[in-house]
Amino acid sequence: MKLIIGNKNYSSWSLRAWLAAREGGFTFEEIRIPLFIPGSRERILSHSPSGKVPCLNDHGFAVWDSLAIGEYLAEKQPALLPTDPTARAIARAVTAEMHAGFQNLRSRMPMNVRKDYTGFGHSPEVDADIARIVAIWTDCRSRFGHDGPYLFGRFSLADAAYAPVAFRFQTYGVKPEGDAGAYLATLLANPHMQDWAAAARAETESIPEEDLYG
Ligand SMILES: N[C@@H](CCC(=O)N[C@@H](CS)C(=O)NCC(=O)O)C(=O)O
Known part of the structure; x- marks a missing residue:
């Protein structure tokens, strides 16, 4: 499982998905892409079809948007x-x-x-x-x-x-x-x-x- 996130100082949407994944006990690779610098948009788009973070990649498919990621994680870990x-x-x-x-x-x-x-x-x-x-x-x-x-x-x-x-x-x-x-x-x-x-x-x-x- 890979979680694509933005800068930890600024990216509030990334924090939501990341914290849910941590609290759910998931093992995941974190890919941090600093936002709004040359190349960031292309890097995000190579993982996330919306061009936004967070995006979760699992079993070769992408789940984007923090709300959908949270629901996906809760299907795997109902305690969430x-x-x-x-x-x-x-x-x-x-x-x-x-x-x-x-x-x-x-x-x-x-x-x-x-x-x-x-x-x-x-x-x-x-x-x-x-x-x-x-x-x-x-x-x-x-x-x-x-x-x-x-x-x-x-x-x-x-x-x-x-x-x-x-x-x-x-x-x-x-x-x-x-x-x-x-x-x-x-x-x-x-x-x-x-x-x-x-x-x-x-x-x-x-x-x-x-x-x-x-
Ligand atoms: N509704 C989305 C919002 C995602 C969002 O706006 N992410 C920002 C960072 S916090 C982003 O990717 N910005 C980069 C850009 O717009 O190029 C979610 O819940 O995941």
């Missing part, structure tokens, strides 16, 4: 989704909401693991996205989180979906209180997240358009 049908449906709903939404947060607070942009990026629209995420985290933890520290107890695709938000909250100094704050600490303490962060800090490339605040 909750077993209870209601919890599983809500896990998919909050994952889809992340995948399709939160445009204000994404554009004003892009993932940038290396930087400290405390206080930057806020607007009424960004703060509304943050409030919705905190509400999702609080609701999932209280309704479904009894068997562990993650949104649905044990780690699931929903946690992979929100993992980049944890790095964003760290970078931009967003500090939720209560259960949402405890969940943020859980994500940031996850050993695979720490591996990813260490690798992001060791990267030498930078994408000026993503370093929004200097």
Whole structure:
């Protein structure tokens, strides 16, 4: 199995697939392609028909888009989704909401693991996205989180979906209180997240358009 990803500092979609693969216990070769430098597009297209990362290559075929990759991994490793049908449906709903939404947060607070942009990026629209995420985290933890520290107890695709938000909250100094704050600490303490962060800090490339605040 090969997982094609972008820069660990910046590529939030890559982190989602990579973390799901790590948490699912898969053995995979990681192919990291630094984004937006000469040759990157051609290199990505040689693996990924969409021209985007992440892309998973397994048994000679490609699965692209982080949502599809997560579902593919969960078919092989069902523990990546909750077993209870209601919890599983809500896990998919909050994952889809992340995948399709939160445009204000994404554009004003892009993932940038290396930087400290405390206080930057806020607007009424960004703060509304943050409030919705905190509400999702609080609701999932209280309704479904009894068997562990993650949104649905044990780690699931929903946690992979929100993992980049944890790095964003760290970078931009967003500090939720209560259960949402405890969940943020859980994500940031996850050993695979720490591996990813260490690798992001060791990267030498930078994408000026993503370093929004200097
Ligand atoms: N919906 C896609 C989004 C993938 C995406 O936008 N990837 C970015 C990096 S995070 C990318 O490949 N950018 C390179 C490019 O657009 O040339 C997913 O969930 O995988």
